[in-house]
Amino acid sequence: MKKAVIIGAGMTPVGEHWKLSLRDLAVEALLKAMDDAGVDKVDSLYVGNMVSGPFVEQENLGALIADWAGLGNIPAVKIEAACASGGAAVQEGVKAVLSGLEDVVAVVGVEKMTDAWPSDATRYLAYAADAEWELFHGASFVALNALIMRHYMKTYGYTEEDLALFAVNAHANGAKNPYAMFKRPIKVETVLKSPYIADPLKLFDASPVCDGAAAVIITTPEKAEELGVPKEKWVEVAGMARAIDTINLANREDLLTLKAAKIAAEKAYKMAGVEPKDIDFFEVHDAFTVMAALSLEALGVAKKGEGAKLAKEGQIAIDADYPIQTMGGLKARGHPVGATGVYQTVEAVLQLRGEAPNQVPDAEVGLTQNIGGTGSNITVSIFRRV
Amino acid sequence: MSRPMQVSRYWRHFREKYRLIGGKCENGHVFFPYRGVCPVCGSKNVEEYEFSGRGKVLTWTIVRNPPSGFEYYKPYPLALVQLEEGPVVLAQLTDVDPEEIHEGMEVEAVTRKVREFEEDGIILYAYKFRPVLK
Numbered sequence: 001m002k003k004a005v006i007i008g009a010g011m012t013p014v015g016e017h018w019k020l021s022l023r024d025l026a027v028e029a030l031l032k033a034m035d036d037a038g039v040d041k042v043d044s045l046y047v048g049n050m051v052s053g054p055f056v057e058q059e060n061l062g063a064l065i066a067d068w069a070g071l072g073n074i075p076a077v078k079i080e081a082a083c084a085s086g087g088a089a090v091q092e093g094v095k096a097v098l099s100g101l102e103d104v105v106a107v108v109g110v111e112k113m114t115d116a117w118p119s120d121a122t123r124y125l126a127y128a129a130d131a132e133w134e135l136f137h138g139a140s141f142v143a144l145n146a147l148i149m150r151h152y153m154k155t156y157g158y159t160e161e162d163l164a165l166f167a168v169n170a171h172a173n174g175a176k177n178p179y180a181m182f183k184r185p186i187k188v189e190t191v192l193k194s195p196y197i198a199d200p201l202k203l204f205d206a207s208p209v210c211d212g213a214a215a216v217i218i219t220t221p222e223k224a225e226e227l228g229v230p231k232e233k234w235v236e237v238a239g240m241a242r243a244i245d246t247i248n249l250a251n252r253e254d255l256l257t258l259k260a261a262k263i264a265a266e267k268a269y270k271m272a273g274v275e276p277k278d279i280d281f282f283e284v285h286d287a288f289t290v291m292a293a294l295s296l297e298a299l300g301v302a303k304k305g306e307g308a309k310l311a312k313e314g315q316i317a318i319d320a321d322y323p324i325q326t327m328g329g330l331k332a333r334g335h336p337v338g339a340t341g342v343y344q345t346v347e348a349v350l351q352l353r354g355e356a357p358n359q360v361p362d363a364e365v366g367l368t369q370n371i372g373g374t375g376s377n378i379t380v381s382i383f384r385r386v
Numbered sequence: 387m388s389r390p391m392q393v394s395r396y397w398r399h400f401r402e403k404y405r406l407i408g409g410k411c412e413n414g415h416v417f418f419p420y421r422g423v424c425p426v427c428g429s430k431n432v433e434e435y436e437f438s439g440r441g442k443v444l445t446w447t448i449v450r451n452p453p454s455g456f457e458y459y460k461p462y463p464l465a466l467v468q469l470e471e472g473p474v475v476l477a478q479l480t481d482v483d484p485e486e487i488h489e490g491m492e493v494e495a496v497t498r499k500v501r502e503f504e505e506d507g508i509i510l511y512a513y514k515f516r517p518v519l520k
């Protein structure tokens with residue numbers, strides 16, 4: 001079977017980019033990634049984006065971004081899978097390369113969220129829930145995650161303090177990432193003192209509304225060699241898969257199992273020929289603290305109900321057994337929804353090249369997991385140093 | 387945003403939203419809302435099934451930063467209610483003091499106003515759940 005390698009990565013800082021538009025951000029990240037790979041043209045472009053229509057009244061992002069980046073008359077489309085749009089776009093890019101139809105593929109994830117009023121942003125994000133049976137009743141995304149959080153705490157006896165540890169860890173790492181939105185450490189008290197936005201979920205249990213773009217360039221090892229890209233820059237896409245679950249949270253068999261993540265992870269591990277213990281770092285989707293806990297369980301890193309225990313035992317820090325959110329995660333780096341999966345990929349690339357600000361010593365294998373909806377659409381990807 | 391011409395979009399689901407109508411497949415699986423394919427076994431032999439409307443609070447929250455269109459109601463309690471027939475349904479809780487809400491609280495469905503649009507807009511009604519009276 002053919003192999004795919006990432007040969008270039010680029011991103012913009014995550015934040016409130018008042019002066020930059022969606023296209024500015026996307027083009028900046030894309031050109032940085034192409035420059036990093038040393039290529040000036042690509043065969044196609046995949047754009048990961050979740051809700052540009054409502055947020056900035058712009059769809060057809062494939063044409064927009066390829067046009068404004070000067071990529072010529074290549075094929076270019078937007079890939080949408082809620083907050084997992086970025087992860088899905090990366091996987092579609094990899095599939096294009098593996099199919100042999102395209103040699104050099106660019107993937108950019110972008111989201112511009114701060115042009116909207118906060119309550120409208122809350123509404124647009126909830127479009128990834130079930131419009132008729134969730135949003136209709138006034139459910140925001142935060143509210144749906146709060147329902148899960150309370151149930152998780154109640155079922156396994158965790159406290160708000162326990163879950164706050166995920167935010168503390170993310171901020172500790174984000175503090176050293178120049179591209180992170182929040183470059184400051186926080187304490188458990190900071191989380192606990194922040195206001196409830198949907199009880200028991202507090203402001204600091206949640207990732208911020210923000211803007212950003214990230215991009216990668218994917219090709220085959222043969223083509224990378226032909227292009228003269230030095231091997232130190234190659235990162236292999238070792239395994240990947242994705243799965244869906246019920247769009248409506250109420251219809252889940254078990255509120256506390258990210259079944260889609262579990263299915264995707266099992267396939268990705270198998271494809272890469274690794275087990276959870278072989279993974280040197282995990283970029284999990286901590287849009288809300290409880291999601292970090294559930295993700296660790298679904299990925300097989302922790303037993304069911306023990307995801308938060310891992311944080312309590314100090315096993316998620318950079319120098320521990322299962323480092324997560326090495327660049328700050330969604331919580332501190334920021335969560336420009338449709339771009340997040342590509343940011344995670346860029347971060348995995350930097351770790352595996354040994355260029356990360358919070359470098360995990362001798363990192364060889366890393367995993368990214370990107371959640372769309374309340375666990376309804378999930379991607380898992382495994383990357384390996386070449 | 388949502389203007390009166392969208393009446394049909396809401397009107398389609400009034401029966402389910404006023405009377406809690408879900409489905410029951412040939413193999414006895416019951417589910418809410420109604421759909422033509424059983425989410426449990428995939429059977430396409432599905433009949434309408436009207437739920438009793440009684441259930442228990444499985445988990446709940448208070449929405450303090452609602453999506454636009456719901457600002458007027460904030461803060462409001464939202465819950466996942468497990469119906470006595472088994473399926474879970476998401477809805478707002480009503481006629482209840484937030485301090486009293488707890489997991490396992492017995493509730494029953496009632497029809498209430500869920501949302502009001504602008505002056506020339508429509509008013510939406512649907513099920514909400516209140517603590518059982520009887």
Ligand SMILES: [Zn+2]
Pocket residue numbers: 411412413414415424425426427428429
């Ligand atoms: Zn059935």
